[in-house]
Amino acid sequence: MTSLPAELSKVVDVEKPSAARVYDYYLGGNCNFAADRELAKKVAVALPGVNEVARINRAxxxxxxxxxxxxxxxxxxxxxxxxxxxxxxxxVAQQLEPSSRVVYVDNEPVAVAHSELILEDNDLAEVVHADLRDPRSVLESPHTRALIDFDQPVAVLMVALLHFIPDSDRPLDVIATYRDRLAPGSMLAISHVTDESLTEGMHRLVEYYASSANPVTMRKRPEVESLFSGLDLVEPGVVWAPEWQPEAPESVGPAPENSGIYAGVGLKS
Known part of the structure; x- marks a missing residue:
């Protein structure tokens, strides 16, 4: 991407890397700018498998x-x-069940704008420009209220998100606000980077992201497990991302810890 639509140019700082746009670059997308690519390339030197880490997370x-x-x-x-x-x-959801309804939420204007484009002809999916840390703006958005019935089970996805929420923003309390709104049978999926593997590379990643719009907070496995407070962990619990219900045993690979990501799903009973 070399330029922005006029309506976005006033609100998007293309000189400051954005986690959403850097992640897009890791996955081979083109919704990113020079500053995003520069950060991604620095991370790739310190953490050579970062593109694969992104694909593992997406899987x-x-x-x-x-x-x-x-x-x-x-x-x-x-x-x-x-x-x-x-x-x-x-x-993914509508391929299995065409009646599935999806609300996307992001605080990155470029991500929201591109989501709006691809969802133009889909009456069962919407996007909300909001921040996780402002649950009211997410839960009470007209788009959310139109598509989501919180009296019925909902799957809340916080994938590769919570490591951008520092402890000072009280992530457990934020998650609790969403959890308390959910009906029994709802689920919460989380993935989270950790420095319990690839330690040196992950420390460099934290260093590089510190100057971006989205600094990273690493958490150990017990801390990631605590994010599921009030929920029952689905088997096999919080594990390395490739180990979470793999489609085939061989897809786990010989060193799942090299994903650098913990992942899990919790059920509200």
Whole structure:
């Protein structure tokens, strides 16, 4: 991407890297700018497998969505959805169950604008420009209220999101606000980077992202498990992302810890 539509140029700082746009670059997208690419390339030197890490995370998202659909859930709230790419939630869910309804949420204007474009002809999917840390703006958005019935089970997706929420923003309290709104049978899917593997590279990643719009907070496995407080963890619990309900044993690979990502799904009983 070399330029922005006029309506976005006033609100998007293309000189400051954005996590959503950097992630788009990792996945091979083109909704990113020079500053995003520069950060991504620096990270790739310190963490040579970062593109594969992004793909592993995206694969977990797909498996989690399919799990939720097969469990009977027909409503999805994808918070921190990012720039649309292959395997979007509505594509995965509606392929299995065409009646599935999806609300995407992101605070990155470029991600929201591109989501609006791809959802123009889909009456069962919408995008909300809001921040996870302002639950009211997410839960009470007209788009959310039009598509999501919180008296019925909802799958809330916070995939590769919460490591951008520092402890000072009280992520457990924020998550609790969403959890308390959910009906029994709802699920919460989370993936989160950690420095318990690829330690040196992850520390450099934190260093590089510190100057971006979205600094990173690393968390250990017990801290990631605590994000599911009040929920029952679905088997196999919080594990390395490739280990979460793999489609085939061989897809886990010989070193799942090299994903650098913990992942899990919690059920509200």
């Amino acid at each position: 977990f998202l797909g498996r989690a969505v399919r799990y939720c659909v097969k469990a009977g859930i027909r409503q999805f709230l994808d918070i921190g959805s990012g720039v649309p790419t292959v395997g979007n939630v509505h594509e």
